[in-house]
Amino acid sequence: MAGNRFENLLKSEDIILLDGAMGTMLIRSGISPGDCPEAWNVDQPENIRAVHRGYIQAGSRIILTNTFGGTGIRLRRHNLEGRVGELNREAARIARLEADAATNPVAVGGSIGPTGSILKPIGPLDYNEARDAFAEQAQALHEGGVDVLWIETMSDLNEVKAAHESVRSVSDLPVVATMSFDTAGRTMMGIKPGQMVKVLTDLGLFVMGANCGKGPDELIISIQAMKAENPDITLVAKANAGLPKIEAGQVVYDGSPEVMAEYALQAQKTGARLIGGCCGSTPEHIQAMAQALGLPIPGEK
Numbered sequence: 010m011a012g013n014r015f016e017n018l019l020k021s022e023d024i025i026l027l028d029g030a031m032g033t034m035l036i037r038s039g040i041s042p043g044d045c046p047e048a049w050n051v052d053q054p055e056n057i058r059a060v061h062r063g064y065i066q067a068g069s070r071i072i073l074t075n076t077f078g079g080t081g082i083r084l085r086r087h088n089l090e091g092r093v094g095e096l097n098r099e100a101a102r103i104a105r106l107e108a109d110a111a112t113n114p115v116a117v118g119g120s121i122g123p124t125g126s127i128l129k130p131i132g133p134l135d136y137n138e139a140r141d142a143f144a145e146q147a148q149a150l151h152e153g154g155v156d157v158l159w160i161e162t163m164s165d166l167n168e169v170k171a172a173h174e175s176v177r178s179v180s181d182l183p184v185v186a187t188m189s190f191d192t193a194g195r196t197m198m199g200i201k202p203g204q205m206v207k208v209l210t211d212l213g214l215f216v217m218g219a220n221c222g223k224g225p226d227e228l229i230i231s232i233q234a235m236k237a238e239n240p241d242i243t244l245v246a247k248a249n250a251g252l253p254k255i256e257a258g259q260v261v262y263d264g265s266p267e268v269m270a271e272y273a274l275q276a277q278k279t280g281a282r283l284i285g286g287c288c289g290s291t292p293e294h295i296q297a298m299a300q301a302l303g304l305p306i307p308g309e310k
Contacts, residue, residue, distance in 0.1 A: 014108075015116040015157040015183050018070055019216075019243065024277060026304050027247055027285025028064035028072045029295050031120075035060070035075075036259075037291075045087040047079050050100040057100070061107040066308025067292035068299030070115055071283070072108060073159055074100040076150065077122035080142040082134070086125075094149040101153020112307050118159035118185065119150030121172055128167050131198075136171055143175035151180040160186040161247075162221050162287075164196040166208050173212055185283075186214055187245050189221040190231040202234035210239055218245025221287045224252050224264065225272035229279055236280040246281035248272055250289030262289025266297035273298035 018025050035046055038056045049057055061072050079097045081090040089096065101119060108115040124142060126134040147158055158180060160172045169186055176184055188196050188205050195201055202219065209217050219231040228248040235244055251264025264272075269286060276284045284302070286294050299306050 013156055013183065014114055015071065015118070018114065018116055022070065023282065024302055024304065025070050025283045026068050026295065026299055026302065027245075027283055028061075028069040029250075029286035029290030029292065030288050031060060031073070031075050031077065033262075033289055033291060034063070045084070045089060046075055046077070047084065047096045047100065048087065048089060050075055050096050050103065054099070054103050058103050058107055061104050063292040064295055065107060065111045065115055066306075067296040068304050068306045069285070069295055070113065071118055071157075071285075072104055072115060073118045073120040073161075074104045074150065074153075074155065076100045076120045076146065077161070078125070079121070080124050080146050082124040082126060082139070082142045083122070093145050094152075097146050097149035098153040101150050101155045105154040113305060116156040117154065118157045119147070119153075119155035121146055121150070121158060121160045121176070122162050123164065123168060128165055128171070136167065139168060139171040140175045143172040144179050147176045148179040151182060155182065157183045157185055160184065163188045164200070165198045166200055166205065169209065170212065173214070183216070184214060185216045185245060187218045187220040187247065190219055190227065191222045194227070194230065194234075202231045203238035206235050206238040206242065210242065215241075216243040216245065216283070218247070218281065218283070220245070220247035221249055224249050225268065225275070229272070229275050232276060232279045232281050240280075243283065244279075244281040245283040246276040246279075247285045247287045248276075249287045250291075250294055253289065264289060264294070266294045269294040270297040270301035273301050277302060
């Protein structure tokens, strides 16, 4: 089927399984605290490809690039702000290789996370600086071959607006946006799910949702509120695998694959069409979700 692979999936599939956490899998692969995950796109590309491959084999039909912190503002923490184009293009390229090798159609989403700074007047970040940083990243992801630009884990609607405006200035690819509701049903900046839906719908987005947060139960409540605000949008649910805790000095999440399988069914019942996992989620979690939803699992013998 010709055309954009992400748009084709939306047209052909009732439920689309997303991937799980990248950071969790990189920790399994040996990344050290303080290391830059995006640098691994060049320094350890086979490890990144293995993560993508594991999710595809578990049933994921959309995989997100290893570029969550890929703006120049975020890369500045590692003195890598001069390599934005290289690191993002390479992330898109290696994800594309795994997607194209899959037996089922798999789309690549270019992950665009928050800058890690707070916009004026509350914080120090100028809107135009944020917009320029997002534009540089989005351009590189587009050049690398992604199918959709995926703005995620946002707390501030103005930052979402800056990212969306930037994306539209450099690319005509589809856009998805999700926010993280982790503070009494609001984002860290006080945004409610219904408020998000109103603003993003006005921007022309029709695929949106929630990711990260405080685990499946609270994320489902956010999805319910979005559905009530606008039943016509296409909803994304990408919950953490439960809640984090410290074991043997490591952060682990208490949501088992069985817990995430039940969450996947609840997300479907609530009206989400794009369902996956966030922090703490692994291919084992995604495969359990695929089984619960009755979706194909390419890696299953």
